[in-house]
Amino acid sequence: MSSRKFLAPVVVLSLAAGYALVRAQQGPIKESSETVAKPRGKKSDAEAAKDEKLPSKFPTKKQDLPKDMPTFRSDATTVSVDVAVLDTKGHFIPGIPRGNFRVLEDNVPQQVSSYVTTEAPMTVCMVIEFSNLFQRYWSETWYQTLTASYGFLETLKPEDYVAIVAYDMRPEILSDFSTDKSKAQEAMQRLRIAAFSESNLYDALVDTAERMQDIEGRKAIVLISSGIDTFSRLTFDKTRKALQNAGVPIYAVGLMQALREWYDARGGLGPIQRLDFLQADNQMRTFSSETGGQAFFPRFYGEFPQIFRVIHEALRNQYSLGYQPSSQARDGKFRKIKVELVNPATGEPLRITDEKGKPMKYKVIAKAGYTAPREVE
Helix, strand or coil, rough: CCCCCCCCCEEEEEECCCCCCCCCCCCCCCCCCCCECCCCCCCCCCHHHHHHHHCCCCCCCCCCCCCCCCCCCCCCCCCEEEEEEECCCEEECCCHHHHEEEEEEECCCCEEEEEEEEEEEEEEEEEECCCCCCCCCCHHHHHHHHHHHHHHHHHHCCEEEEEEEEECCCEEEEEEEEEEEEHHHHHCCCCCCCCCCCCCCHHHHHHHHHHCCCCEEEEEEEEEECCCCCCCCHHHHHHHHHHHHHHCCCCEECCCCCHHHHHHHHCCCCCHHHHHHHHHHHHHHHHHHCCCCCEEEECCCCHHHHHHHHHHHHHHHEEEEEEECCCCCECCCCCEEEEEECCCCCCCHHHHHCCCCCCCCEEECCEEEEEEEEECC
16 A cells, blocks of 8 residues: 555446446625626636635644643634535536535534635545456456446546556455556456455455545545445445445435336336345445445446536535534534525525526535544543
């Protein structure tokens, strides 16, 4: 492992050839009740200078402090929430003022103390299912898995960090985080012949998310998988809790959708197999929504580029909000977070319009909550 510890957000892509199958842009903003979304213009010199002063994405190693250096301890807890506001086409909506964000913790409004919006590189870990359960050599799902994996790699920018993890019975780190995309390409060459017929999704996700939880900046897990778990030691509920605590966004793309429909129409899927796939899709939706990511279920190869673009928009462009919870109790309980866009004068939902003055539909993406620290006796 490199000095940059393995940690990152998650995107899930599911490709299964049957169940063992029988197998928003800078523009004039109205602070009150309406925001106008317009294409983003070139940054001014002042804005560019401000961006240069932003903290580095990755934490540096702690330096040894002099023995006589005074130390301080604060009991206050600060919560950071990365928020993406996207229109119906997955485009990021920029220029929303700080006053239009309302953060609720367990339905109690919080005072936003920090607000930053930037476009930054991202750190992505691709978690790829590669099992004999679905990815048999030269099968349709084997081909889809590699097509999606290589396709996403090609969309990354030179400054992005990427790591590759493949899993069947257990997760294996094929390449650690690096901006050198050739290392990721070399790691992908190892995905040829699948070994085991187990697909332990829960264990692979939790292991990856926990390794990534201390990484700062834009991060996510891109999971390319059928979404089915066969033999994990973790249960679904324990996996949900662990992923919520890790706070790494998971972007789930459920593949094999068209193939499943084809088999189902011809009687190739029994009621139990059909239920297993529906459950797999719901699991990916749950993991992604509760970690602040998204889930996609494409039926055609042509949908991949749009999915990858939406992921990039959501990760590169975010509003970073910070607040000190009104409740500073160190009880170790999970606290739900909800972020809304409102008109501060009336408290009503914020109305965003396009250049022609027509109202735009949008969605706010943020993590579902966090676990409060527990007092150590």
